[in-house]
Amino acid sequence: MLSQKKLLIISFLVSIILLSGCTENTSDGNLVDTPDNTSSISDNTSTVSDNYSLDSMVIVEQLPAGYEILGILPISDYNEYSENIVDAREGAYRDTENIDVFLDIIELNSEQAALEFISDYKAQYEPLATGDRFTAISFNGHDATRIIKYKYSGGSQLPKYQIIWNKGNIVFVVISNSHLESSSLELAKATGY
Numbered sequence: 001m002l003s004q005k006k007l008l009i010i011s012f013l014v015s016i017i018l019l020s021g022c023t024e025n026t027s028d029g030n031l032v033d034t035p036d037n038t039s040s041i042s043d044n045t046s047t048v049s050d051n052y053s054l055d056s057m058v059i060v061e062q063l064p065a066g067y068e069i070l071g072i073l074p075i076s077d078y079n080e081y082s083e084n085i086v087d088a089r090e091g092a093y094r095d096t097e098n099i100d101v102f103l104d105i106i107e108l109n110s111e112q113a114a115l116e117f118i119s120d121y122k123a124q125y126e127p128l129a130t131g132d133r134f135t136a137i138s139f140n141g142h143d144a145t146r147i148i149k150y151k152y153s154g155g156s157q158l159p160k161y162q163i164i165w166n167k168g169n170i171v172f173v174v175i176s177n178s179h180l181e182s183s184s185l186e187l188a189k190a191t192g193y
Contacts, residue, residue: 054089055072055089057193060190060192064189065096067093067094067187068094073090075089078117078121081117086107086109090103090104091105093187096183097183099177099183102175103174103191104173105173106171111168118165121164122147132148133147139185140189140191144163144164146161146162148160160176160179165188165193167193174188
């Protein structure tokens with residue numbers, strides 16, 4: 001029964017996304033598909049795509065074994081970190097332990113704005129009393145930052161992991177509710193970016 005509800009919700013969200021790209025051609029009244037969010041994302045090493053959409057980028061095609069997608073939503077949670085945000089999407093996933101993991105993709109108007117966004121995002125965190133909150137990591141041929149924060153659960157502090165990086169003017173943030181670093185790292189790697 002729960003799986004049928006998930007399938008129905010995902011089908012509904014996909015329908016909304018597909019219909020949102022259609023507009024009416026006012027000259028003859030016919031519907032035409034007009035892609036939005038199309039441009040080029042590039043940095044010094046590669047180009048993401050000539051025609052991309054955040055909706056398609058947030059859907060990870062080669063999910064790690066045991067992960068599933070729950071849905072996609074537009075988000076505005078990041079507006080406090082930059083005035084240069086063009087658009088943002090969030091993909092909600094479940095990992096192998098049935099824990100929520102989120103892939104947030106934020107498009108900014110320049111690569112410099114993306115780098116400033118990451119700096120401002122990291123500035124929200126106080127230094128840890130012991131250990132490093134930020135750790136440089138590498139995957140998919142680029143550098144990223146792993147962010148660790150702690151939450152109380154059952155009387156003890158459990159780590160929660162986030163990974164943030166940019167590819168040109170696009171910032172990726174993977175946030176897991178799991179206390180296992182692999183939950184966020186596996187989804188981050190699976191993006192291919």
